[in-house]
Amino acid sequence: VSAPSTVFAALGDPTRLEILGLVGAGRETTATRLAGLAGVSRPAVVKHLGVLERAGLVDRRKQGRDVHFRVATSAVSDAASWLDARAEAWADRLAALKAHAESDEQRRRAGETDG
Amino acid sequence: MSTDRIEQTIEIDAPMDRVWSLITEASELPAWWHSIGSASLDLKPGGKMLIRWKEHGITRGVIERIDAPTRFAFRWSTRDDQDPAPGSATLVEFTLEASGEGTRVQVVETGFDELEQSAEERAAAHAENVRGWREVSEWLRERSERQVA
Numbered sequence: 300v301s302a303p304s305t306v307f308a309a310l311g312d313p314t315r316l317e318i319l320g321l322v323g324a325g326r327e328t329t330a331t332r333l334a335g336l337a338g339v340s341r342p343a344v345v346k347h348l349g350v351l352e353r354a355g356l357v358d359r360r361k362q363g364r365d366v367h368f369r370v371a372t373s374a375v376s377d378a379a380s381w382l383d384a385r386a387e388a389w390a391d392r393l394a395a396l397k398a399h400a401e402s403d404e405q406r407r408r409a410g411e412t413d414g
Numbered sequence: 415m416s417t418d419r420i421e422q423t424i425e426i427d428a429p430m431d432r433v434w435s436l437i438t439e440a441s442e443l444p445a446w447w448h449s450i451g452s453a454s455l456d457l458k459p460g461g462k463m464l465i466r467w468k469e470h471g472i473t474r475g476v477i478e479r480i481d482a483p484t485r486f487a488f489r490w491s492t493r494d495d496q497d498p499a500p501g502s503a504t505l506v507e508f509t510l511e512a513s514g515e516g517t518r519v520q521v522v523e524t525g526f527d528e529l530e531q532s533a534e535e536r537a538a539a540h541a542e543n544v545r546g547w548r549e550v551s552e553w554l555r556e557r558s559e560r561q562v563a
Contacts, residue, residue: 392447393423403432
């Protein structure tokens with residue numbers, strides 16, 4: 300899986316984003332079909348697919364003379380989880396704060412009952 | 415969707431004053447924030463904060479706001495052992511609120527879009543300008559999942 304920076308750079312171009320979306324729309328597709336759908340020349344599509352492939356966002360599979368592309372799901376979810384991970388860290392800290400505060404509070408209440 | 419802000423809330427079955435102490439007293443922090451080795455806090459606006467992590471490294475911060483027992487905010491650096499500065503710090507705001515006999519704690523961390531210190535964050539901010547990157551990623555993931563199914 301590529302570094303998040305490579306993934307974001309790959310996603311940072313509107314045409315490339317559009318192509319990635321088109322790749323994701325079908326099970327698998329070819330550069331020729333994508334060129335027709337995106338209204339971009341085939342060489343341009345091939346170039347964009349190269350960037351997406353290096354970022355680990357799409358996979359290629361050769362079938363006879365054709366090359367088929369599909370979305371590689373793991374890199375996409377890594378990019379989405381960049382901020383989620385930070386939010387998750389706070390969720391963990393708050394859960395730990397809760398556990399600590401509540402066990403303290405239970406001890407205190409037990410103490411009051413004893414006293 | 416914003417890349418600048420994260421937010422978490424939790425309900426704690428303990429009084430507000432107690433939760434306030436756990437969050438704002440340096441000696442209490444390591445008891446629940448387990449990655450902290452030790453901490454020091456000068457509890458006044460502009461006061462310094464220093465966290466010594468158990469594993470390695472030091473995080474420095476500055477108290478922005480302290481209104482017991484409801485609001486506590488600090489700006490902390492994303493760089494090891496450096497004071498918070500524009501481009502390398504985020505703002506953390508705790509808000510406490512009574513909830514029945516317990517306490518609702520909200521944490522909001524903001525300022526991620528201002529960060530300059532890593533390629534990831536710059537790139538993330540860049541992608542955000544094109545289109546909300548999380549939105550795009552979600553959309554792609556949905557499509558991908560449909561594709562797998």
